[in-house]
Amino acid sequence: EAQVTQNPRYLITVTGKKLTVTCSQNMNHEYMSWYRQDPGLGLRQIYYSMNVEVTDKGDVPEGYKVSRKEKRNFPLILESPSPNQTSLYFCASSFPGGARNEQYFGPGTRLTVT
């Protein structure tokens, strides 16, 4: 089954404790991206990757890091989480210029930083 997976689905952590949210896709997509969703703000792009070893900032990159060492994986790293990073996070992937320009979204990760 074609899918994007994220782990963990829920996470409660404390300020300053490094964490990683994993994202994996099994569709051989070149493009992957991270978004955060906040009430009243919709979804905003954090980082994206056009291919292996090619990453760039989105609209809200502060406080986040990413890496793309393999085509299928695109982890999101919060090295020193703060309460303002409490949010719902989505990973998405697509084949650039592909049919329907459809991006496939993961199930989301609910992060709470206390």
Add this chain to the structure above:
Amino acid sequence: AQTVTQSQPEMSVQEAETVTLSCTYDTSESNYYLFWYKQPPSRQMILVIRQEAYKQQNATENRFSVNFQKAAKSFSLKISDSQLGDTAMYFCAFMTNFGNEKLTFGTGTRLTIIP
């Protein structure tokens, strides 16, 4: 920079009725894509319908259709014969035709279908 505006934070409609969700956007580009995504309580993001800006014909997907007015930069979603399963948050989104396939989202409209 592109912006997407959804001016209706919440809407409700009786089951089987028709409802229209509004979306306007701002861009200086001539070629782009517009989308409506549905987010049910499960939080999964589901693509409902897409429209290519260079196509004048409005897109339709079963009970879902759009009214795309390029000059007015308007992209509304019409849901016909609404069903209880249509209850969800709906996001309008914009994508340029170049480079980063970033989706720029509106703030969403929470739609409730009343039995």
